[in-house]
Amino acid sequence: MTTPLLQDKNCWIFDMDGTLTLAVHDxxxxxxxxxxxxxxxxxxxxxxxxxxxxxxxxxxxxxxxxxxxxQAQAAPGAAELLQHLSGRGCRLGILTRNNRQNIEVTLEATGLARHFRPETRISRDCARPKPHPDGVYRLLTYWQGMPARAVLVGDHLHDLLTAKAAGITSVYVDPQEAYPFQDQADIHFASLTTLLQALQD
Ligand SMILES: [Mg+2]
The missing domain is CATH 1.10.260 (434 Repressor (Amino-terminal Domain))
Incomplete structure (x- = not known):
């Protein structure tokens, strides 16, 4: 698969629960x-x-x-994808509807903490929750990044609507491969592993 849509992106924003981690929230x-x-x-x-x-x-x-x-566990391919993006010089951030403390607990449990600077961990405690685009704007301001080169990776409709509201590219990940919100996404993958493979092709 070729992904011209993603090749020039340098600001990567990730939803946390169910995207960087295995989905457990019911x-x-x-x-x-x-x-x-x-x-x-x-x-x-x-x-x-x-x-x-x-x-x-x-x-x-x-x-x-x-x-x-x-109890959080990293999603398959999460560490490898983050490592690859870091190696390409990309900025990495988290935008979650969860709270600040749980970002720290989750990153500790999954071993993914080293990929995200403290300023790039955006929770409901410091920005209006998704689908409001406030958190995206905060990250782009901090990075001095351009919306045209930014992407939001997520597993929920909230993530896709947030990307749309902020005018950035959305990447929809659904391990179930059902893609119920596909019409709101710019591109979709079954996992972070297949997303990484597409970037490496
Ligand atoms: Mg999620």
Whole structure:
């Protein structure tokens, strides 16, 4: 496979959970546990609640996510892809709807920490959550990068919509190879391994 779309990209932004890591988050189960309405994104559902109802749910969400972060495993090909991109002189960043502490826990558990400078780890604690493009703008500003040479790699519709809103290229990774959001993606791969192979061709 040739990937002219990706060859000149030098700013690589990665979703964390389910993209750099093996997917384990069952968002429907989390919504159930937090007694949130089905089908609505969790952070937005929490933001719509009055503070006395939202606060304990935020605490519970943080605890659930923390436990998952401690068990995180790197996705196949993640370390190799990041190493390859670093070798090409690319900037690397994370943009997640998870919180700051869980980025650190996840990077520690997966052994991927060395690839991301602290300033390039963007969580819901320092930017409006995806699909708002705020986090992309922060990273591009920090890197002095150009949108035309930036890419966001993710496994969820949020990631693809974020890339579109920010005017950057989206790479959709779906290990299930079902690609339900394919119409929103610029290019898709079954894994980070096949993405890396495409870059090396
Ligand atoms: Mg994800």
């Amino acid at each position: 968002f429907d189960a989390i919504r159930n546990e937090l007694e949130l309405p089905a089908g609505r994104p969790i952070l937005e559902a929490l933001a719509a609640l009055p503070e006395p109802e939202a606060a304990p749910r935020h605490q519970r969400l943080n605890a659930i996510e923390r436990e998952l972060a401690q």
